[in-house]
Amino acid sequence: MAYIKAPIHTRRGAMTRAMTEENGHGLVAQGKAERKAQRKAERAERRMEKRRDRRLGEALEPLSIRERIRNQWEILGLERRFAEDVDRSVRYALIVFGVTNTAAVLVLARANVLGAGPGLAIWGVRLLVGLYALLVLNTLREALHSLHPPLSAMPFAGIARAARPLDDSEPPLSLSILPIGASRPSEEDYHRGWQEISGEELSRQLSAASLFFGGLGESKNAALRKLYAGVTLSLLVTAVVIIAVLVTSGL
Known part of the structure; x- marks a missing residue:
């Protein structure tokens, strides 16, 4: 094929x-x-x-009562730590202030300025010592105010109004976690209040407590700023007094 x-x-x-x-x-x-x-x-x-x-959508929605209370407790913890930090700063300032006062007292005692005879320079040093004593007293007063601010100046009335229900139809609060003065209940009533409190009541009371401790922290911080200013001024006055005493003793 x-x-x-x-x-x-x-x-x-x-x-x-x-x-x-x-x-x-x-x-x-x-x-x-x-x-x-x-x-x-x-x-x-x-x-x-x-x-x-x-x-x-979840971020824009109101928090649940459980999440709200948890965040309020965290805020109270932050405010408590802030108050503790302020107290530690006050103690540190008092240590510096105490060392400064000790140095000034030792110099004055060694020079015997207060017991020295008359003279214009001696009276000038005595005037500085008097001003320094007033500054010391004022600084100590600010330290006490920072450690223990006047609680009577706190807006207790406003806090009490914030803790009450805004609507008269709402039931009154069965517990106040800030029992102060005449409103302080007995131990049995206080324990019963904790047994009967609802989540919404607790959240409202935590808001009142946060408002209270926020004002307390502001008062402490304001007194601390004044205390630091007083300590700084005392350092300058102490230096001037020591220099004046040394110059006067040399004369």
Whole structure:
């Protein structure tokens, strides 16, 4: 049987069609993969948008009573630590103030300025010593105010109004976590109040306590600033007094 060889152009056409079909299948597969990846990215983006919207909605919603009370306790803890830091700063200032006073007293006792004879320079030093004594008393007073601020100056009336229900239809509070003065209950009544208190009442009382301790911290901090100013001034006056005593003793 004779073998008939196909023309060259026929073989080339078949090869071209085969390559075209193969490339077509590859392009189709590539297009499907790209569309699938695009749909996957779009779904991921929609999920992210939904998650962001849900978080934004949760952030704008009012806190639950449990979360509110937890945050109020944390605020009270911060205010308590702030008051403790102020007290530590007062003690540090008093240590510096005590060392300064000790140095001034030793210099004055050694020079015997107060018992010295008359003279313009001696009277000038005595005047400085008198001013320094007044400064010492004022600084100690500010230290006492910072450690124990006058509680009678606290706005107790405003705190009591804030602790009461705003609406007369609401039941009165069964507990006050700031029992002060005549409103201080007995131990039995106080314990019973804790047994009957609701979450909303406790949250309202914590708000009143936070207001109270916030005012207490402000009062302590204001007295601390005055105390630091007094200590700084006492250092300067002590230096002037010591220099004046040394100059007077040399004369």
